[in-house]
Amino acid sequence: MLKTICYISDSCQEESLNTLKNLFSKAKKNNLKFNITGILIYSNANFLQVLEGNETNVNDTFKRISLDTRHRNLFKVIDINTQQRIFEDYNFGFTIVDSSKELNELNEYLEWLRKADNKLANKVVNMVENFITQKIAKQ
Template identity: 80%
Template sequence: MLKTICYISDSCQEESLDTLKALYSKAKNNNSKYNITGILIYSNSNFLQVLEGDQTSVDATFKRISLDRRHRNIFKVINIDIQQRIFEDYNFGFTIVNNNNKELDSLYEYLEWLRKADNTLANKVVNMVENFIAQKTAKH
């Protein structure tokens, strides 16, 4: 059975670009090993991540993340069984939100494509991601 978990969290420190790239590389390798797809977004010391895949793998991954001392105030926004993956075609992308960002443009294109699929869960995730980004870019 497939499952998705979406969470937001605070980083315990301001992350440098090099630290974020290393974190993303490790996350991408681990998620690939466990056949987990999704997205990871970082902005203003906050993370939003969507994990999707086999229920056991997603739960185990989230447990590892929740025990990671680099996070605090972890809040699960979505925790449900799914019929199909939303981000399967996105190749576990990582986006650092800033005002001049090709990755952010690519993410918005993908979110728009998802919105056109008219899938209720996908639309809920799309709205949540867009709201997270909007809040973060408004602070700049």
């Protein structure tokens, strides 16, 4: 059975670009190993991540994340069994909202998802868009 978990959290410190790239590289490697797809967004010391894949693998990955001392105020927004992946074609993307190129690519993908008219996808798209909008407004 497939599962989707979406969470938001605060970073315990303002992350440097190199630290974020290393974090993403490690996350992508682990997620490929466990066939997990999704998206990871970082902005203004906050993370939003969507994990999707085999229920056991997603639960185990989220548990590791929840024990990671780099996160605080971790809040699970979505925890649902599902029939299909939302971000399968996005190749576990990573977006730093300050990068206009990455933001444009993400917005194009979100628009494509919105047209798919999938209730869970639309819920996640709205959450990602709200996260991005709120973070940009704070800058």
